[in-house]
Amino acid sequence: MLSDREAKQQVLQITNELFAMGLMTATGGNVSALAAEPATIWITPSRMYKGGLGEADLVRIDGGGNRREGERTPSIEWQMHFASYAACPALTGAVHTHAPIATAFGIARQTFPPINTDAVFLRDTVTVPWILPGSKELADAVGEALKKSRGCILQNHGLMTVGKDLRDAATHAMVLEETAKIVLYTKQFGGDVSLIPAEWVERLARLAGFV
Numbered sequence: 001m002l003s004d005r006e007a008k009q010q011v012l013q014i015t016n017e018l019f020a021m022g023l024m025t026a027t028g029g030n031v032s033a034l035a036a037e038p039a040t041i042w043i044t045p046s047r048m049y050k051g052g053l054g055e056a057d058l059v060r061i062d063g064g065g066n067r068r069e070g071e072r073t074p075s076i077e078w079q080m081h082f083a084s085y086a087a088c089p090a091l092t093g094a095v096h097t098h099a100p101i102a103t104a105f106g107i108a109r110q111t112f113p114p115i116n117t118d119a120v121f122l123r124d125t126v127t128v129p130w131i132l133p134g135s136k137e138l139a140d141a142v143g144e145a146l147k148k149s150r151g152c153i154l155q156n157h158g159l160m161t162v163g164k165d166l167r168d169a170a171t172h173a174m175v176l177e178e179t180a181k182i183v184l185y186t187k188q189f190g191g192d193v194s195l196i197p198a199e200w201v202e203r204l205a206r207l208a209g210f211v
């Protein structure tokens with residue numbers, strides 16, 4: 001378990017990285033990590049520019065959305081973060097991004113063909129249909145989706161990824177965006193698409209739980 005100081009530093013580090021990569025937009029997307037006190041999380045604030053957050057901008061809240069530390073208003077997606085942790089008790093970090101290519105991938109109802117190993121590992125990615133952002137209904141649907149996969153696409157909205165730690169959750173978001181980008185490029189090239197042979201897809205899929 002991380003100390004509060006470590007958890008806050010990780011939330012800021014990951015938010016800065018995702019913003020620099022263009023996966024987090026100016027005000028879209030949010031990041032959380034479990035806090036030292038059980039059943040509370042550190043989360044990024046609502047509506048603030050995500051490119052320059054400091055420790056004082058982070059908020060610690062409980063499962064009812066009550067602020068325990070910090071002055072800012074927590075992200076409106078706080079229920080989605082708590083639903084994600086509830087879905088799998090081993091998780092300690094959660095990332096919601098508005099990554100543009102993976103978001104468009106969901107809008108265009110794409111799936112991951114076996115074009116590389118990452119695409120095979122991502123093939124269980126669940127797409128959650130459009131539900132109002134910030135709602136309890138969206139939180140519940142994401143919680144259900146994350147029981148089946150470590151990441152899901154929120155249709156007409158963005159992504160939610162989780163991990164045993166925040167680095168793991170962020171890596172999953174980055175890999176989803178990169179792989180959606182390769183699918184996009186592949187379709188733009190057109191022509192004959194070369195896929196990993198079916199027997200290899202099955203062998204690789206069995207390794208997915210170990211990466």
Ligand SMILES: [Zn+2]
Pocket residue numbers: 028029077096097098133157158
């Ligand atoms: Zn969002």
